[in-house]
Amino acid sequence: MGAKIATPLKRGSTVVIPQVYATYQHEFANGTRGLDARLSQGGSSFNFQTDKLGRDFAVVGGNVTIKTEKNFSIQFNYNAEVGRDRSTAHMMNVGLRWEF
Numbered sequence: 001m002g003a004k005i006a007t008p009l010k011r012g013s014t015v016v017i018p019q020v021y022a023t024y025q026h027e028f029a030n031g032t033r034g035l036d037a038r039l040s041q042g043g044s045s046f047n048f049q050t051d052k053l054g055r056d057f058a059v060v061g062g063n064v065t066i067k068t069e070k071n072f073s074i075q076f077n078y079n080a081e082v083g084r085d086r087s088t089a090h091m092m093n094v095g096l097r098w099e100f
Helices: none
Strands: 002-006 009-011 014-026 034-037 046-049 056-067 072-082 089-098
Touching: none
Parallel strands: none
Antiparallel strands: 002 014, 009 014, 014 056, 034 046, 056 072, 072 089
């Protein structure tokens, strides 16, 4: 469940599209679990227990896309996963697009 707000703003031949968004997420498999791992060089396997991270959290973020009339656009994006018991995850990226 979530919401997103975006509106295009035009200035000359350039269009700027800012947006913000937020989503609520619920984790149904909210337990710890054991994982087995092995190094790629070989050797014996080892196991470890994952943390219990919480069931309810949100993903919030924002995005700005800038488009020009010459089929070129650039995009900046950031989002964060917040509200977990022991962790917060952040993601940021920048993209370029040229259509020909």
